[in-house]
Amino acid sequence: MASEEYTPRELMVTAAAAEIDDGDTAFVGMRLPLIAFQVAVSTHAPNSMAVYESGVVRDSPADGFIHTMCDLPNLNRAVSTTGMIDIMSRLQRGDVDVGFLGGAEVDRYGNLNTTRVAAGDREIRLPGSGGACDIACMAGRTVLLMPHEPRRFVEEVNYVTSPGHAADGRGRKNHPAPGGGPDALVTSKATFGFADGELYLRSLHPGVDADEVLGDFPWDVNTAPDVGEGEVATTAEPTAEELDLIRTFDPDGFWT
Amino acid sequence: MTADPPATLREAVSRISPGSSVAAGLALEHAIPFAVGHELIRQGTDDLTLVGPISDLLFDQLVGADAVSRIRAAWVGNVSAGTGYRFREAVESDEIAVENHSNFSIALALKAGALGVPYLPTKSLLGSDVFAESDLFRRGEDPFTGDEVAQVPAIEPDWAVVHAQRASPAGDVHLWGNTGIVDPAVGAAENVLVTAEEVVDSETITSDPSRTAITREQVAAVVECPFGAHPSPVTGHYNRDNEYFLDYHDRTDTQAGYEEWADEWVYGVDDREEYMGKVDADLSVTEPTVAAEVRYGQ
Numbered sequence A: 001m002a003s004e005e006y007t008p009r010e011l012m013v014t015a016a017a018a019e020i021d022d023g024d025t026a027f028v029g030m031r032l033p034l035i036a037f038q039v040a041v042s043t044h045a046p047n048s049m050a051v052y053e054s055g056v057v058r059d060s061p062a063d064g065f066i067h068t069m070c071d072l073p074n075l076n077r078a079v080s081t082t083g084m085i086d087i088m089s090r091l092q093r094g095d096v097d098v099g100f101l102g103g104a105e106v107d108r109y110g111n112l113n114t115t116r117v118a119a120g121d122r123e124i125r126l127p128g129s130g131g132a133c134d135i136a137c138m139a140g141r142t143v144l145l146m147p148h149e150p151r152r153f154v155e156e157v158n159y160v161t162s163p164g165h166a167a168d169g170r171g172r173k174n175h176p177a178p179g180g181g182p183d184a185l186v187t188s189k190a191t192f193g194f195a196d197g198e199l200y201l202r203s204l205h206p207g208v209d210a211d212e213v214l215g216d217f218p219w220d221v222n223t224a225p226d227v228g229e230g231e232v233a234t235t236a237e238p239t240a241e242e243l244d245l246i247r248t249f250d251p252d253g254f255w256t
Numbered sequence B: 001m002t003a004d005p006p007a008t009l010r011e012a013v014s015r016i017s018p019g020s021s022v023a024a025g026l027a028l029e030h031a032i033p034f035a036v037g038h039e040l041i042r043q044g045t046d047d048l049t050l051v052g053p054i055s056d057l058l059f060d061q062l063v064g065a066d067a068v069s070r071i072r073a074a075w076v077g078n079v080s081a082g083t084g085y086r087f088r089e090a091v092e093s094d095e096i097a098v099e100n101h102s103n104f105s106i107a108l109a110l111k112a113g114a115l116g117v118p119y120l121p122t123k124s125l126l127g128s129d130v131f132a133e134s135d136l137f138r139r140g141e142d143p144f145t146g147d148e149v150a151q152v153p154a155i156e157p158d159w160a161v162v163h164a165q166r167a168s169p170a171g172d173v174h175l176w177g178n179t180g181i182v183d184p185a186v187g188a189a190e191n192v193l194v195t196a197e198e199v200v201d202s203e204t205i206t207s208d209p210s211r212t213a214i215t216r217e218q219v220a221a222v223v224e225c226p227f228g229a230h231p232s233p234v235t236g237h238y239n240r241d242n243e244y245f246l247d248y249h250d251r252t253d254t255q256a257g258y259e260e261w262a263d264e265w266v267y268g269v270d271d272r273e274e275y276m277g278k279v280d281a282d283l284s285v286t287e288p289t290v291a292a293e294v295r296y297g298q
Helices: A008-017 A032-042 A084-092 A132-138 A210-214 A240-249 B009-014 B034-043 B056-064 B085-092 B103-115 B182-188 B202-206 B242-251 B255-265 B272-278
Strands: A025-027 A049-051 A056-058 A098-102 A116-119 A122-125 A141-145 A182-186 A190-195 A198-204 B021-023 B048-054 B068-075 B097-100 B119-122 B138-141 B148-153 B159-167 B191-199 B212-214 B221-224
Touching (some): A008 A032, A008 A141, A008 A182, A008 A240, A025 A032, A025 A084, A032 A098, A084 A132, A098 A132, A122 B085, A132 B103, A198 A210, B009 B034, B009 B191, B009 B221, B034 B191, B034 B272, B048 B056, B048 B103, B056 B068, B056 B085, B056 B242, B056 B255, B068 B103, B085 B255, B159 B182, B159 B202, B182 B212, B242 B255
Parallel strands (some): A025 A049, A025 A098, A141 A182, B021 B159, B048 B068, B159 B191, B191 B221
Antiparallel strands (some): A116 A122, A182 A190, A190 A198, B119 B148, B138 B148
16 A cells, blocks of 8 residues: 655565564664564564664664664664674574665675775775674675665675675575575665575566666576566555654654 | 772773773773763873773763773674774774773773782683784693693773772772673773762661672772763663663764764753753653662671
């Protein structure tokens, strides 16, 4: 039920929220995933839990806008405010179902770079991994989120901050990291899945043309029919309820 | 070691020698010890090795002041805005050495230090360039199953700096809210410097021993320092000052801009009280949640 105008980032939030199943333990990083968990737990996934690397564990939305996982509304009335080794241990034991990751660059196997990118004959230093490498290595599955910009889609990332699938068509089977690896990529124009470890176009956001999306990649991107996943779908628009929630959680549109 | 009687910030920070390794920003975006960082800058303490998970503005500010020769961290930038310009420029011009970690690897390095073991194994890092491009970590094999693991060597910093809600003069510390890697860092460090919103009597501490996160034998100095973590938040005391993070970002994309910023916020103030007089933001806690009563007894 499309309701009213929404921003591309609001749609990214609802598409990310849809990746949290009821009962999941979600590892929630920074920016849009902060809002996505709050939407998910308020709608289709009331029994989901969020864990944050700072040590926060929540089963409900924060009662107030949060810039970071450590803002007081996210700590207030949390289930637990523990430490990082507790949280990362859950990840390492395989107890985290889904983690969210962003990146400056992604390749066809879902390898992500947030450390340093090439710019002509020099390199630009980015902030680095934070917990991203840990989530990428050890979460049951990961969902990647990034703005849809051609420079971000590269044949080979300059630095593998957060490992994706092995480049041999076997996904994570030959990969030394224990987690399930990338399961979806959500951009501001489309959503992608991974089949045999390689990215494919799964759905287009309303009004977006397939050629426009596929032309942004330096390789021939598979689409849903190529990998036996039916047709390329249209991404569900945010419902009125979801938009209300997003605008409650982020009233000034700081992230969305 | 029991902490000396509460010191001034200036005196306590003067014990951190140039060339020291200092772990800070240990609770991630919560309770970052900015007051100590600014005092290190005022005192001109240099050649520091900084250790931390996501270090946020604190490390960028120390880099801008030319106080840093090496960083061992997972993320260095500005959480509100992304880029930390002083860090970026220093790395790109080879002015500082960087050891790239993940958050878990820095936690494990300090935990190994706290445990007194040379390294800890992990299933993280495998398949990443954080691992492959580093000469720090080693590939290992679980001697029981033969599975591949990454080995993370211990880090034992000279100092851990922690900002907390309250501490006794003896150095027993109550802190609450998320704790990040405070615990392993305090365990691994040779010395611990605590800044606290309040210095309280020891009866306050012993009334709630389950809240004591650090005990006196680990602590070298305690300083009463209200607003010692501004612009980061401190549970129960004040909220995050996001505008300050954005203002820093807007003003520090050049070294000259950074110096102008530092002249205003660091060199231009004598102490934390004068600094707070400059902050023009309502950071008050709007829902003062009070924990249910906890009973101890005998």
